[in-house]
Amino acid sequence: xxxxxxxxxxxxxxxxxxxxxxxxxxxxxxxxxxxxxxxxxxxxxxxxxxxxxxxxxxxxxxxxxxxxxxxxxxxxxxxxxxxxxxxxxxxxxxxxxxxxxxxxxxxxxxxxxxxxxxxxxxxxxxxxxxxxxxxxxxxxxxxxxxxxxxxxxxxxxxxxxxxxxxxxxxxxxxxxxxxxxxxxxxxxxxxxxxxxxxxxxxxxxxxxxxxxxxxxxxxxxxxxxxxxxxxxxxxxxxxxxxxxxxxxxxxxxxxxxxxxxxxxxxxxxxxxxxxxxxxxxxxxxxxxxxxxxxxxxxxxxxxxxxxxxxxxxxxxxxxxxxxxxxxxxxxxxxxxxxxxxxxxxxxxxxxxxxxxxxxxxxx
Numbered sequence: 001x002x003x004x005x006x007x008x009x010x011x012x013x014x015x016x017x018x019x020x021x022x023x024x025x026x027x028x029x030x031x032x033x034x035x036x037x038x039x040x041x042x043x044x045x046x047x048x049x050x051x052x053x054x055x056x057x058x059x060x061x062x063x064x065x066x067x068x069x070x071x072x073x074x075x076x077x078x079x080x081x082x083x084x085x086x087x088x089x090x091x092x093x094x095x096x097x098x099x100x101x102x103x104x105x106x107x108x109x110x111x112x113x114x115x116x117x118x119x120x121x122x123x124x125x126x127x128x129x130x131x132x133x134x135x136x137x138x139x140x141x142x143x144x145x146x147x148x149x150x151x152x153x154x155x156x157x158x159x160x161x162x163x164x165x166x167x168x169x170x171x172x173x174x175x176x177x178x179x180x181x182x183x184x185x186x187x188x189x190x191x192x193x194x195x196x197x198x199x200x201x202x203x204x205x206x207x208x209x210x211x212x213x214x215x216x217x218x219x220x221x222x223x224x225x226x227x228x229x230x231x232x233x234x235x236x237x238x239x240x241x242x243x244x245x246x247x248x249x250x251x252x253x254x255x256x257x258x259x260x261x262x263x264x265x266x267x268x269x270x271x272x273x274x275x276x277x278x279x280x281x282x283x284x285x286x287x288x289x290x291x292x293x294x295x296x297x298x299x300x301x302x303x304x305x306x307x308x309x310x311x312x313x314x315x316x317x318x319x320x321x322x323x324x325x326x327x328x329x330x331x332x333x334x335x336x337x338x339x340x341x342x343x344x345x346x347x348x349x350x351x352x353x354x355x356x357x358x359x360x361x362x363x
Contacts, residue, residue, distance in 0.1 A: 012284040029205050056318075069113075110138050119150060128169060140173070159205050176214075200234065223338045250293075275306075283312070
């Protein structure tokens with residue numbers, strides 16, 4: 001191992017903040033030095049987050065797949081006239097929420113397409129229906145793109161939208177729609193989505209209103225190592241200021257049914273090397289995050305287990321009814337039994353612990 005790499009990894013494990021250029025260099029590691037990076041990240045995970053592998057018992061409710069946007073990485077959304085469009089009414093949403101409650105989930109997550117008829121009131125009603133039908137269940141919903149869309153459709157500010165959503169029962173917000181927080185990349189993969197600066201502003205507004213959020217990255221398409229490092233640096237800067245992120249969730253690009261892949265504008269997703277390094281570099285660089293999640297939905301359970309050895313401490317949720325990754329071509333995305341999570345955790349010598357959305361021990 002190069003002496004400079006050894007010093008960098010030692011410093012990161014000891015708690016010294018590493019730079020954006022360091023992160024870029026680590027993303028480019030190849031050969032057996034990869035295992036040195038992974039081992040350092042796992043050591044840092046033990047110091048910061050302990051040995052427990054955590055998970056949340058949750059359920060997704062995707063209200064509609066009809067969407068005004070055309071994101072190149074999305075195989076989920078539909079346009080008017082397409083086959084397979086759905087738009088759940090109040091009765092169906094309430095029924096799904098009640099079913100989730102009966103399954104003893106502690107979290108319901110809902111993010112959907114940007115329906116052409118939606119306004120801020122549409123989101124508020126959906127959240128109220130869910131909370132009334134599943135009392136006591138944490139509502140994890142929306143994202144900065146939905147907030148911006150609701151504000152634009154209703155002629156009010158994003159801060160007003162967030163306040164109204166919180167009053168309707170929103171307990172935490174998804175940090176999705178981030179993709180890559182570099183506008184030159186966003187223009188290629190999601191030109192209709194909000195720019196980086198607006199995503200940052202809305203996330204900060206949520207945090208300042210007492211709405212915690214997750215933080216995500218969607219990688220493995222057409223971004224560079226420098227773009228990934230810039231994205232992580234932005235997240236770290238926000239966390240320094242607000243302390244509002246609950247976790248970091250790397251989302252590996254699922255390519256099969258997506259327009260940018262079919263058009264030859266994106267790679268066929270991240271490699272195993274890249275998946276491992278994304279978790280490891282994030283653990284070493286994001287020194288103000290405790291929790292890093294691996295996505296079994298995006299990567300499959302075997303790569304997710306390796307992610308737990310590369311710096312991650314969380315397996316995400318049981319899910320139920322996942323449809324966004326499935327639309328892009330992922331398989332086996334609907335449900336992960338805690339018994340299988342237990343097997344995965346025990347196989348690497350670590351205990352499994354159920355948590356709440358906000359990472360408190362679940363009853």
